[in-house]
Amino acid sequence: TVESDVSSSDGDHETDFTAAKSIYIVSDGTGWTAEHAVNAALGQFDYCLVDRGCPVNTHLFSGIEDRETLMEIIKQAAIEDAMVMYTLADPSMAEAAMRACKLWSISSLDILGPITDAISSHLGANPSGLSRGVTNSSLNEDYFKRIEAIEFTIKHDDGALPENLEKADIVLVGVSRTGKTPLSTYLAQKGYKVSNVPIVSGVDLPRTLFEIDSRKVFGLIINPVVLQGIREARAKSLGLGSGFETKYSELRSVREELELAKRIFAENPSWPVIEVTERAIEETAAVVLRLYDERQSNRAMPRISKCY
Amino acid sequence: TVESDVSSSDGDHETDFTAAKSIYIVSDGTGWTAEHAVNAALGQFDYCLVDRGCPVNTHLFSGIEDRETLMEIIKQAAIEDAMVMYTLADPSMAEAAMRACKLWSISSLDILGPITDAISSHLGANPSGLSRGVTNSSLNEDYFKRIEAIEFTIKHDDGALPENLEKADIVLVGVSRTGKTPLSTYLAQKGYKVSNVPIVSGVDLPRTLFEIDSRKVFGLIINPVVLQGIREARAKSLGLGSGFETKYSELRSVREELELAKRIFAENPSWPVIEVTERAIEETAAVVLRLYDERQSNRAMPRISKCY
Ligand SMILES: Nc1ncnc2c1ncn2[C@@H]1O[C@H](COP(=O)(O)O)[C@@H](O)[C@H]1O
Ligand SMILES: Nc1ncnc2c1ncn2[C@@H]1O[C@H](COP(=O)(O)O)[C@@H](O)[C@H]1O
Ligand SMILES: [Mg+2]
Ligand SMILES: [Mg+2]
Numbered sequence: 001t002v003e004s005d006v007s008s009s010d011g012d013h014e015t016d017f018t019a020a021k022s023i024y025i026v027s028d029g030t031g032w033t034a035e036h037a038v039n040a041a042l043g044q045f046d047y048c049l050v051d052r053g054c055p056v057n058t059h060l061f062s063g064i065e066d067r068e069t070l071m072e073i074i075k076q077a078a079i080e081d082a083m084v085m086y087t088l089a090d091p092s093m094a095e096a097a098m099r100a101c102k103l104w105s106i107s108s109l110d111i112l113g114p115i116t117d118a119i120s121s122h123l124g125a126n127p128s129g130l131s132r133g134v135t136n137s138s139l140n141e142d143y144f145k146r147i148e149a150i151e152f153t154i155k156h157d158d159g160a161l162p163e164n165l166e167k168a169d170i171v172l173v174g175v176s177r178t179g180k181t182p183l184s185t186y187l188a189q190k191g192y193k194v195s196n197v198p199i200v201s202g203v204d205l206p207r208t209l210f211e212i213d214s215r216k217v218f219g220l221i222i223n224p225v226v227l228q229g230i231r232e233a234r235a236k237s238l239g240l241g242s243g244f245e246t247k248y249s250e251l252r253s254v255r256e257e258l259e260l261a262k263r264i265f266a267e268n269p270s271w272p273v274i275e276v277t278e279r280a281i282e283e284t285a286a287v288v289l290r291l292y293d294e295r296q297s298n299r300a301m302p303r304i305s306k307c308y
Numbered sequence: 309t310v311e312s313d314v315s316s317s318d319g320d321h322e323t324d325f326t327a328a329k330s331i332y333i334v335s336d337g338t339g340w341t342a343e344h345a346v347n348a349a350l351g352q353f354d355y356c357l358v359d360r361g362c363p364v365n366t367h368l369f370s371g372i373e374d375r376e377t378l379m380e381i382i383k384q385a386a387i388e389d390a391m392v393m394y395t396l397a398d399p400s401m402a403e404a405a406m407r408a409c410k411l412w413s414i415s416s417l418d419i420l421g422p423i424t425d426a427i428s429s430h431l432g433a434n435p436s437g438l439s440r441g442v443t444n445s446s447l448n449e450d451y452f453k454r455i456e457a458i459e460f461t462i463k464h465d466d467g468a469l470p471e472n473l474e475k476a477d478i479v480l481v482g483v484s485r486t487g488k489t490p491l492s493t494y495l496a497q498k499g500y501k502v503s504n505v506p507i508v509s510g511v512d513l514p515r516t517l518f519e520i521d522s523r524k525v526f527g528l529i530i531n532p533v534v535l536q537g538i539r540e541a542r543a544k545s546l547g548l549g550s551g552f553e554t555k556y557s558e559l560r561s562v563r564e565e566l567e568l569a570k571r572i573f574a575e576n577p578s579w580p581v582i583e584v585t586e587r588a589i590e591e592t593a594a595v596v597l598r599l600y601d602e603r604q605s606n607r608a609m610p611r612i613s614k615c616y
């Protein structure tokens with residue numbers, strides 16, 4: 001899915017915009033849950049989204065807590081021939097949305113309700129019906145853990161402060177452009193303290209890397225040709241030209257750095273080596289955490305467990 | 309929701325663990341979509357989760373692409389009396405999960421299917437049935453935009469490189485502990501380049517802050533007593549003691565810094581001032597982006613629009 005702000009689209013996209021089908025996302029909270037689910041489902045239509053065979057626009061309306069605004073949005077959806085996906089904690093709001101959509105023949109879906117109901121039966125407890133704006137669970141243990149993790153991770157980006165490696169939950173080792181920084185901050189958002197250590201020709205790895213618990217170290221590797229492609233696309237997106245000469249030398253230096261990485265990984269066989277080529281950040285994160293559990297717990301079926 | 313790894317729980321939690329109801333989350337992908345949805349739904353049970361009146365454990369199984377592993381997980385769910393929430397792109401896998409759960413009287417819910425079906429009808433296109441492991445949409449425009457945003461944001465944390473402020477999409481201004489860094493990295497994950505500028509007594513704000521397009525500047529403010537509480541909790545979680553003396557002087561300096569912030573915001577009335585007290589990072593992010601759209605587009609009903 002090629003994603004961009006509709007507002008910043010150029011003339012070409014403008015034409016598509018009118019042809020595109022709209023999905024309205026409405027939440028009394030942030031809307032991120034529904035957006036996440038819609039994005040995953042849109043993955044099922046990648047085959048026609050890429051060539052804009054079935055162009056789609058999403059419009060996210062967050063913080064919708066009163067019925068008047070809700071009705072205005074649904075009216076607008078009717079005008080734009082949009083469908084409506086909603087997460088509304090107050091059952092009367094959810095019902096109002098459902099009825100209005102029915103009345104105006106808009107296709108709609110309650111994303112939160114079925115999940116809440118299923119959990120309610122499982123727990124034998126009733127949902128509060130209160131939206132996240134009303135309940136206040138931000139200042140808990142988890143909040144501090146997450147903030148600590150993010151601050152730690154930013155301070156320990158790109159090999160900084162190697163003397164603190166043992167304080168990290170996860171240590172990522174790899175050559176440039178394997179996405180160490182984005183992966184680190186993604187894991188940090190999930191509460192893990194991450195340090196990342198670059199592999200650079202001619203620069204020694206910090207001694208501490210070989211002294212810490214090796215179960216938290218992960219190697220990242222990438223296909224050199226694809227990596228080269230990434231670097232080129234990146235140079236292009238930055239408006240930089242790339243002559244054949246530089247391309248060739250880059251590919252060579254990339255290959256050399258990757259050879260070095262492979263040698264280091266071979267010398268440290270206890271580090272799992274994760275192939276990041278053509279994986280999105282969140283996919284690599286899932287692989288890291290799966291292996292993390294496996295190495296910490298020795299479970300046959302790795303899982304990420306949490307208690308609430 | 310107080311969240312922590314089950315594996316790292318102490319003796320006390322161990323007892324709760326056996327009493328807790330389990331929710332199994334199964335995905336052929338990362339599992340983050342289903343986890344996000346389950347977390348939102350669990351918000352509806354905060355009232356009994358906080359005092360562990362209805363303790364819950366979630367167990368996330370990601371990358372489940374073969375039927376054998378799927379069946380093993382569901383068998384384990386039956387043993388643990390867990391319910392199963394799943395996102396499986398292959399309809400035959402989703403059906404197998406549904407049937408097995410029925411057979412073993414496990415309550416279960418397909419989180420992806422209904423959303424995909426609704427979108428399918430709306431677009432008049434069939435879902436591919438291919439999981440994210442099979443389709444490869446990671447190396448698109450969006451991927452580079454996101455990586456750029458994350459790298460920019462990390463480089464421009466805490467007032468660094470003020471000469472680049474005009475290159476940011478969003479500039480956050482506020483005193484320490486208003487969560488500028490976590491908020492910045494969260495917005496960066498969504499593709500926005502963010503700079504954050506701290507307000508510190510005795511330190512001048514960078515001149516560039518007053519020269520850039522003011523529509524991208526946002527002030528952050530916090531309740532001083534709550535901020536003090538946050539700082540205390542933080543000191544406690546770090547194992548630091550906090551005497552009355554330090555507490556008093558802290559509260560005074562916090563108040564002074566907040567007074568300074570208020571004066572600066574009053575002198576720059578075009579900057580919206582966002583109250584972050586008791587808001588989770590993602591909630592403040594939603595408010596920022598809502599205001600961002602409002603200021604860029606002058607729409608009556610702010611929205612975040614994307615085209616695919
Ligand atoms: N902590 C919470 N307490 C109550 N409701 C929540 C909580 N977190 C999320 N929700 C609800 O879950 C849905 C999705 O949340 P959001 O992702 O913020 O749009 C909304 O209806 C929210 O009101
Ligand atoms: N880009 C994509 N292409 C196809 N399916 C996807 C894509 N992204 C997510 N999905 C599917 O959506 C569900 C949720 O994804 P995940 O959040 O990775 O667990 C899974 O069944 C994935 O296979
Ligand atoms: Mg939502
Ligand atoms: Mg999922």
